[in-house]
């Protein structure tokens with residue numbers, strides 16, 4: 001039999017993006033290879049998310065589109081994993097009997113076996129576990145990027161935010177041992193990775209499982225000792241557990257980047273209480289003040305939910321006030337929508353869709369205004385950009401290359417002799433609300449990350465040729 005091909009389609013957060021790298025690694029370890037963009041894969045895996053409203057409509061829409069494809073492609077298999085699979089289990093094969101495998105968030109490693117069993121028994125396989133048996137980082141991984149990598153430090157969450165389905169689907173927090181994390185980071189760096197993002201639902205509570213409340217700050221400092229590791233980021237922090245030792249570790253560890261994405265969710269203490277977010281606006285702003293005092297150039301971004309049940313005009317005005325006071329460099333804003341299975345889904349005080357939409361517009365305008373003001377402070381500054389794939393853009397006839405500054409701002413550059421994974425130093429010439437333009441290139445530094453990117457491409461491009469980005473987004 002010829003080698004079977006696969007395609008993993010991902011919905012949701014960074015955790016899912018990283019899990020999809022593991023699913024790809026598992027399949028490649030089992031002898032599958034990634035399908036080319038123009039070919040029908042033999043196996044399609046949906047790695048689903050249950051956080052957004054209509055997640056199930058989206059999944060069943062996708063499954064419906066695949067039914068005729070499957071009929072005309074004998075032997076094709078479809079697998080559904082991730083949070084929605086953990087939540088809905090066998091319901092998925094009842095609604096879409098052409099699905100071959102359903103697996104959950106705790107047993108990703110079983111995917112190749114389940115596909116095989118479904119093929120041999122010619123019957124759909126549904127397998128979910130209640131709790132994690134093996135920390136998923138022990139699974140083989142096919143990383144999307146050769147110069148940037150996600151590294152899991154924990155999975156699950158001990159909080160009970162009332163809008164969030166994660167604790168019931170991902171379980172209690174499980175922490176990986178620091179030595180294991182650092183070994184993985186060292187191996188990545190040896191392979192050309194320059195930047196790692198430490199990943200957990202609540203990185204600030206890292207260590208709770210093995211009884212060390214200072215473990216996260218220590219982990220950041222230990223990452224600072226790794227030769228060749230240029231950039232360390234993390235997501236997501238939780239204001240409740242954000243202690244000053246972490247701020248000190250961020251400030252005193254040169255390769256920990258001056259950026260912080262810390263979810264606010266609401267600026268109203270009353271709403272935060274209803275959300276069961278156990279910090280208050282004052283504490284949140286206090287953390288930001290201390291981060292800015294220790295790291296003056298830090299760019300701070302956030303998540304905000306608008307229209308949580310019971311949110312009044314006054315609550316919303318308080319959120320706008322915190323957004324202004326915090327001087328965010330950017331924010332992901334969400335309109336609250338019921339997520340079945342969460343405590344908030346049964347709360348009274350639903351805010352009408354019109355009001356939510358109107359508040360959302362007002363918030364977006366304030367966020368944009370604040371972010372633009374913050375971005376303008378960068379004009380004329382010299383930034384160091386790690387060039388990346390997938391974020392380039394086209395300005396007229398110019399195919400810009402792009403990447404992230406140390407503070408995680410998106411920066412578009414003129415085409416220059418830099419590969420994805422290389423580092424460009426350039427001067428900022430224009431600031432927009434959501435990105436910077438740095439057209440005065442000062443230096444291009446080839447890196448091991450650029451070499452690793454080049455080695456991955458079958459026909460390496462000769463050095464000295466301006467590189468267009470493989471996936472350009474419209475301007």
Ligand code: SF4
Pocket residue numbers: 157158159160161164165166167201202238
């Ligand atoms: S901290 Fe809250 S929002 Fe984040 S994963 Fe845990 S329960 Fe969900």
